[in-house]
Amino acid sequence: MRILIEQFGGTIGSCTGDDGIVRLDSKNPAGDLASGFKDIEFIFSSRLKYSSENATCDTFRDAIRQITEDIRDISPDAVLVLHGTDTMSFFAQLAVRCLSYTGIPFVITGSKLPPDQDGTDAYANVRGSIELLRTGKRLAHVVFSKSSGGDIEAIPCSLVTAADINGDYGRFPGGRDGAGETDFSGDNYRLRAEKFVRSGSRLGILVIPAVPGYPYEAIDAGYYRNIIICCYHSGTANSVILPQKVREWTSDGIRCYLAPVPAGGNIYESRSVLEEAGAIPVPGIPLEGCWAEVLLN
Numbered sequence: 001m002r003i004l005i006e007q008f009g010g011t012i013g014s015c016t017g018d019d020g021i022v023r024l025d026s027k028n029p030a031g032d033l034a035s036g037f038k039d040i041e042f043i044f045s046s047r048l049k050y051s052s053e054n055a056t057c058d059t060f061r062d063a064i065r066q067i068t069e070d071i072r073d074i075s076p077d078a079v080l081v082l083h084g085t086d087t088m089s090f091f092a093q094l095a096v097r098c099l100s101y102t103g104i105p106f107v108i109t110g111s112k113l114p115p116d117q118d119g120t121d122a123y124a125n126v127r128g129s130i131e132l133l134r135t136g137k138r139l140a141h142v143v144f145s146k147s148s149g150g151d152i153e154a155i156p157c158s159l160v161t162a163a164d165i166n167g168d169y170g171r172f173p174g175g176r177d178g179a180g181e182t183d184f185s186g187d188n189y190r191l192r193a194e195k196f197v198r199s200g201s202r203l204g205i206l207v208i209p210a211v212p213g214y215p216y217e218a219i220d221a222g223y224y225r226n227i228i229i230c231c232y233h234s235g236t237a238n239s240v241i242l243p244q245k246v247r248e249w250t251s252d253g254i255r256c257y258l259a260p261v262p263a264g265g266n267i268y269e270s271r272s273v274l275e276e277a278g279a280i281p282v283p284g285i286p287l288e289g290c291w292a293e294v295l296l297n
Contacts, residue, residue: 010084052084057203128152235270259290
């Protein structure tokens with residue numbers, strides 16, 4: 001079995017320095033992390049390195065481009081992505097939409113502690129990921145250990161949500177149809193992924209939080225083509241000023257989306273007002289999934 005390991009950095013590709021956690025750009029941390037699997041040939045790729053907390057839409061485009069090029073050139077049986085934890089849920093939601101058409105199983109993992117620190121989860125996460133990949137099943141998951149004993153939790157990329165303060169990732173309750181994972185392997189996503197990796201312009205999405213007292217009236221959205229308005233289950237933190245802004249933005253050709261919103265159930269007046277103003281609800285997927293969908297538009 002041949003596994004391609006893409007090393008983009010993050011805590012799992014770092015060490016403990018005098019001034020905090022330092023990224024290892026010149027070393028191959030995955031070499032030690034993946035040792036012990038004599039029946040597997042590992043191919044390591046680390047051309048692109050970035051800090052997860054500083055990732056941009058353009059960074060993710062370059063990362064997806066690198067993976068697709070490596071898959072084309074190397075023809076691995078599976079792919080393991082080592083990524084920082086801060087934005088891993090966004091990367092995973094994008095990756096499942098851009099890589100599923102290849103038919104290559106892939107897993108994304110990272111660590112809460114650097115590999116050189118006592119109690120690190122880096123080894124358990126990498127080895128658990130490899131064990132999952134060697135099953136040969138077609139999958140796209142985020143893998144993380146949930147305990148000091150190394151128990152592994154695998155969350156489908158399409159359902160993963162951002163990590164909490166402890167670094168444990170959430171799982172969105174159900175998929176777009178409420179039944180679980182969504183299939184992203186069709187030609188529609190293949191064409192969108194190919195267009196995305198070829199895009200040369202600067203990419204960006206404005207995400208507006210649902211925070212009471214947020215100065216919606218002061219937002220200047222002139223740079224952006226797409227806006228995501230974060231929702232409570234019923235609507236947003238403001239359905240008075242915000243609809244006016246949505247009308248302005250949509251009249252200027254800016255697309256506005258609402259997420260996350262339930263796939264069924266009651267629609268509250270605050271949400272109806274925003275829909276009537278031109279905002280498009282994206283039901284049944286988490287905010288991170290909506291972000292990935294918008295980025296691929």
